[in-house]
């Protein structure tokens with residue numbers, strides 16, 4: 373048993389609170405924490421939005437935002453979740469990842485999640501989120517988690533099906549996160 377503690381960064385892409393996306397993000401993060409030694413880092417887009425929205429290039433990022441970008445770039449694994457806005461992730465979610473170095477996520481496992489008003493945009497995970505993280509050459513995990521309005525009561529998860537899906541996503545993520553942490557790609561090492 374290595375004593376490795378996994379740096380897991382979770383990004384919740386909602387700009388409002390309370391937030392269903394945040395509830396799913398936190399459930400995924402705490403699920404991983406039950407099965408792996410994890411150093412968790414949660415980024416809520418709503419909290420960094422006032423600064424993030426005014427930063428158009430990385431050198432302009434103030435220290436507090438730079439800290440969050442570094443956390444993403446140095447993560448052993450990411451959980452990324454966004455509400456569906458107009459059939460995609462939110463503009464600010466994309467803007468955050470536009471500021472992340474294009475080689476910093478090579479081979480990093482990324483667990484994808486989204487919430488929407490209805491079931492109709494469940495494929496946002498595979499049609500929008502997955503290609504974005506494929507661009508980064510990240511290892512997008514096979515099981516994504518999608519939740520719609522009826523999975524929640526007062527912004528808390530209320531559906532056994534959603535909890536089961538979260539459990540499955542976590543269970544499937546754990547061996548892949550362990551495996552990825554043993555593999556350091558030459559490009560990733562160079563970037564670091």
Ligand SMILES: Cc1cc2nc3c(=O)[nH]c(=O)nc-3n(C[C@H](O)[C@H](O)[C@H](O)COP(=O)(O)O)c2cc1C
Nearest residue numbers: 386391392393455456457458459487488489490493
């Ligand atoms: C500007 C805007 C656009 C939205 N577009 C969609 C959409 O295209 N498809 C959908 O299913 N839900 C859509 N919704 C609903 C949200 O995705 C849904 O309520 C989500 O769970 C909100 O997440 P939050 O509680 O974390 O903020 C939209 C909501 C807003 C505010």
